[in-house]
Amino acid sequence: MQLSDAHAVVADHPGLARYAALAAALRQRVVRGEWLPGTALPAEQALAAEHGVALGTLRRALELLVEQGLIERIHGKGTFVRSGIAGASMLRFFRFGEGVAGQVPDSRILARTVLAAPAEAARALGLAPGEVALRLQRLRLIDGEPCLLEHIWLPLELFGALAPQGGDRDGDGGGEAGSAAADSSAHHDWPALLYPFYASRCGVHVQRAVDDIGFGTLTAPQARSLGLAAGHPCAVVTRRAMDLAGRCVEWRITRGDAHAFHYSVTLT
């Protein structure tokens, strides 16, 4: 960015306050990859000078981006682009066994298939109706006990590196476990946390997610995977995960025993 347009931030965003326009401009620089997730932005003084604003204004803009979850500030160290969502966030909706808070459940990929995405997934991911995508079927366990069943849809455009090779169809069909046939790029040792894995293997950084909670009952195959009875009540969490640019990069549906569900919300 040259000096000539360094001072044009406000003109680029008419109607916005200077700090808000500056925040938008800084967000653009992050989205365009000028500063990668996990790395530091220039110091306040440098950024303020570069954009021709007072320190206070620059700080106000950064505060906005912190609120939005884009960056993170650490006293004495610097301002960093957030690496994205890390922990086992699905677990915040459930209470399983003695599971200690912050614990990461084990992960077992039951199936990995390329097939036509259902309408809702296609819409969320911006795919054409009927277009194929990568689907993971995953079981999560705590102390060896199955607790969550996930169906994860990923666009091939971004996650081709994770797709099974050739025309492999990895024993699928609606929810059955087992049938872990030999697969050239094995998924048996994938890590329990997918988002850091997406980042390292595909360069996709999940930075925000929207979880939609509902209620339903388990189909027979789903119930088998979770060790419950068919028709058992379950909580259904539908998630859309977005990258830095706000594009939806993952659509996921997670099911778990309704009786283990709990969530707390504060209202002011």
Add this chain to the structure above:
Amino acid sequence: MQLSDAHAVVADHPGLARYAALAAALRQRVVRGEWLPGTALPAEQALAAEHGVALGTLRRALELLVEQGLIERIHGKGTFVRSGIAGASMLRFFRFGEGVAGQVPDSRILARTVLAAPAEAARALGLAPGEVALRLQRLRLIDGEPCLLEHIWLPLELFGALAPQGGDRDGDGGGEAGSAAADSSAHHDWPALLYPFYASRCGVHVQRAVDDIGFGTLTAPQARSLGLAAGHPCAVVTRRAMDLAGRCVEWRITRGDAHAFHYSVTLT
């Protein structure tokens, strides 16, 4: 507050930044009733002078209180103590019929009784185990259709004005509707929104609430009230409502059809 201690805010809260200590001091002044909910605080200049700080510091303190939901600032008008929670907030967890967003469901008090509070309610309200409290049983309806069943527990110390007179027992027993016997202080025309009613009738301002969501099944009496089958799955929302001072003034448990439940959470 005299001038002598006006400058002692920081000393009163060692380890806190000046703006944080100031915010705590201002919060105290609100809690003590110096400025009532709905009324305006003095202007920035006046408050800053009164506490012997710069305008920027005073503004920082007020920003904190805004984040905490204690006050509200309106450009050109002033800074106001928030009146409390108003709308039909329970409805944000459910999708009923054609119910327009922001619509307030009708309210029908099924029973109003003074009886021993269950352990969980007593603990939340700070009552001795087995101590009596006022219990409201309330049905909420949209377009005449029952949708939510609520059991509301209120401490008599604060809500004596709402209790039935004498030893009246207003047809109760676990969940039955009907039996609306003649009651001296009728509850049949109570408004659909209870919190403003609490404020006007009892001087209790609900300023914050914590909702805990879970799933369960309906007992036979509960199911009758809602027009569903016994054993039907239901969402269970347990609420603790707090006043300005942070004291829990209402404990409530709300049940509604689990299939109508939905909630959306954003994760960053």
Add this chain to the structure above:
DNA sequence: AAGTGGTCTAGACCACATC
């Protein structure tokens, strides 16, 4: 016109992290 909160500036000084 007067009073309110919102924005922006310029600079001093403090607290934390690292070498």
Add this chain to the structure above:
DNA sequence: ATGTGGTCTAGACCACTTG
């Protein structure tokens, strides 16, 4: 010792609301 973000100040000016 140096570099980073956090606090605090003092003042100018802008934008919104009300009479």
